[in-house]
Amino acid sequence: MRVPGALGCRPRGASRRVDFTIAAIARRYIGCRMSFRESIAHWRALPAERRRALRWQAVPREVAASMAFEGEPVDFAWLKKLHDQTPQPGGSKPAMASSATRS
Secondary structure, three states: OOOOOOOOOOOOOOOOOOOOOHHHHHHHHHOOOOOHHHHHHHHHHOOHHHHHHHHHHHHHHHHHHHHHHOOOOOOHHHHHHHHHHOOOOOOOOOOOOOOOOOO
16 A cells, blocks of 8 residues: 555556646645545645645745746745745735625
8 A cells, every 4th residue: 555645656647757736735645546526625624724834835846847847947945945035925815895795
């Protein structure tokens, strides 16, 4: 039996390239033997603070992957250092009432 997040633990049909997306990080914590529906249900069941932390943790890797895709690679260590110095945002803004609902 493979441990979720262990090397070589990939869903069927997944490529061998390293995947640094939010989904990949979530798979590391959730496990890769789940169907996509189970993964989504598990992600939604995580506390909001944990989801926010996982998203925040994924930012430097996603930026590095995006820059590399555009042909402008950036040093990941520098990005990580810059990211560590940046305070994590407090969360989303409160929802505003729609003008259609006002009388």
